[in-house]
Amino acid sequence: MRALVHAEVLKLRTRTAAWLLLATLGLVALTIGESVPKVGDPNASVSLDDPGLLAGIVGIGFGVPEVLVVLLGGLAFTQEFRYGTITSTYLGEPRRTRVLVAKWLSLALASVVITIATLAFSATFGIALISSRNGEVTLATQFWQTAAAAFVVMAAYCVIGVAVGALVRNQIAAAVGVLVWMLAVEQTVTPSFPAIGRWMPGGATDALLQLGPELGLEGKLLSAPVGGLVLLGYTAAALTLALLLTPRRDVL
Amino acid sequence: MTRALPCAVELHDLTKSFGDVLAVDEVSAVALPGEVTALLGPNGAGKTTTLRMLLGLVAPSSGTATFGGRRYDELTDPVRRVGAVLEASGCHPGRTPLDHLRILATASRLPKDAPTRVLAETGLAADARRRVGEFSLGMRQRLGLAAAMLGDPDVLVLDEPTNGLDPPGVRWLRGYVRRLADEGRTVLVSSHALSEVEQTADHVLVLAHGRLLRSSRLAALRAEAGVGSRVRTPDPDRLCAALQAAGHRFRRTEEGLAVDASPEEVGELAAAHGVVLHGLVATADLEQAFFRLIQESGSARRPASTEGAGS
Numbered sequence: 001m002r003a004l005v006h007a008e009v010l011k012l013r014t015r016t017a018a019w020l021l022l023a024t025l026g027l028v029a030l031t032i033g034e035s036v037p038k039v040g041d042p043n044a045s046v047s048l049d050d051p052g053l054l055a056g057i058v059g060i061g062f063g064v065p066e067v068l069v070v071l072l073g074g075l076a077f078t079q080e081f082r083y084g085t086i087t088s089t090y091l092g093e094p095r096r097t098r099v100l101v102a103k104w105l106s107l108a109l110a111s112v113v114i115t116i117a118t119l120a121f122s123a124t125f126g127i128a129l130i131s132s133r134n135g136e137v138t139l140a141t142q143f144w145q146t147a148a149a150a151f152v153v154m155a156a157y158c159v160i161g162v163a164v165g166a167l168v169r170n171q172i173a174a175a176v177g178v179l180v181w182m183l184a185v186e187q188t189v190t191p192s193f194p195a196i197g198r199w200m201p202g203g204a205t206d207a208l209l210q211l212g213p214e215l216g217l218e219g220k221l222l223s224a225p226v227g228g229l230v231l232l233g234y235t236a237a238a239l240t241l242a243l244l245l246t247p248r249r250d251v252l
Numbered sequence: 253m254t255r256a257l258p259c260a261v262e263l264h265d266l267t268k269s270f271g272d273v274l275a276v277d278e279v280s281a282v283a284l285p286g287e288v289t290a291l292l293g294p295n296g297a298g299k300t301t302t303l304r305m306l307l308g309l310v311a312p313s314s315g316t317a318t319f320g321g322r323r324y325d326e327l328t329d330p331v332r333r334v335g336a337v338l339e340a341s342g343c344h345p346g347r348t349p350l351d352h353l354r355i356l357a358t359a360s361r362l363p364k365d366a367p368t369r370v371l372a373e374t375g376l377a378a379d380a381r382r383r384v385g386e387f388s389l390g391m392r393q394r395l396g397l398a399a400a401m402l403g404d405p406d407v408l409v410l411d412e413p414t415n416g417l418d419p420p421g422v423r424w425l426r427g428y429v430r431r432l433a434d435e436g437r438t439v440l441v442s443s444h445a446l447s448e449v450e451q452t453a454d455h456v457l458v459l460a461h462g463r464l465l466r467s468s469r470l471a472a473l474r475a476e477a478g479v480g481s482r483v484r485t486p487d488p489d490r491l492c493a494a495l496q497a498a499g500h501r502f503r504r505t506e507e508g509l510a511v512d513a514s515p516e517e518v519g520e521l522a523a524a525h526g527v528v529l530h531g532l533v534a535t536a537d538l539e540q541a542f543f544r545l546i547q548e549s550g551s552a553r554r555p556a557s558t559e560g561a562g563s
Contacts, residue, residue, distance in 0.1 A: 004359050084342040091330065091336055095325065248311070
């Protein structure tokens, strides 16, 4: 398994350019810039001296990296089918569940790097922005809870992404499906119909990251532990489906 | 040099259906160590599906395909036992061949120098750090072969390996494949290019419509082929009509006509019908036998006949 994971990491390193991470951090900066309230803004959902502000904007900042790891997870399989490398991958390791697990582990390692980079960047940028607007920076318990939850969320999204890629196989269909679901469907359903949206993966993620106040959905999302369980449920379902179907499907 | 662990490839009643389509129908055959066995058939005959079932990529509907008695997914170190080239494009175009081979070698715990060794063997050493996207189809075929040879395997499975190769590349491949078999490896190569099979194979398996029509030594098949002719004429339609009326099989080729009759017969027939010929040469190659087998299988789906070592 170690050799397989090493090979998967090599695949990521030889194709996934550093500019992708930099672009992601740029988008994180834009998200955070929009999330920190302006001085004297009467419409702000959270005030500049709210003790949960830093945790909230750090959590909001994970919106883009979440999409990134699902896409990267999806690419882990769809790219292999697109370029025909899946043949040599399965010839090297005919037990396909091991390939699936190796891809998830390699992506999980990548997600740890992305999570640490995002946390460090968003916390630094958030603190600088709040301070510049004369707000109060508080590293409260919620901040550390959000930081810990971010690792769980990113690992779960890796699994979901790899499973989507293994099941869909077609790169464009998988990428478009993921983007439409995460950026259109969930972004519409969760604020408009929170009773439904809070049970969706995105709503459960928002609950786990405790983003209710920042999103104007305070009291409408699940509690953080329940949100975490719902997200893990989706993750387990995706993993089970992929583990069941991947070994049975023909590679033509 | 001979291999320490000779490993035969065995297909036993191998069958695959895709819905209502029977792609491979009860194929049984053996490819032996030290020989090049050619899986020969026209496009759509079921060659690729057969090879993919052999390699565990496609699940057979019934039957078995084994290497030395074990299914591919039961081999403990598959890359060291079996090397395969199934498609020329099996590499990400943005990677270098060296990176591609390093990934495969890492996954299979092969020595670190294996990628550079096989790149040198396949004549790609100078291109090791170019992106594969810049490669010609022939170079990709060589890269596929390099990947197959990474584990120095006992068995080599090649699906249409000459596709995209230029004439020097084809000549190189013939020599390479022959050398691998002479080293004691089992080489199973599919092809629809008859001239390739004729010059490299020891044994042929003729497949059409998913059925094994013939398993035979190449020499036996060639002897059966008899003498045929290649004809060039400015009036092919009239010659075709005359050949048809006389009951001779023929087909149009890029150079003219390939006729299942001796040059004497064709020459006399042309003279009798006043058809001018620009060229008439005798041929005694596999094409005749192959052509006949395929034609017969199209008109009547008969049970496979076998003979020789591969039966």
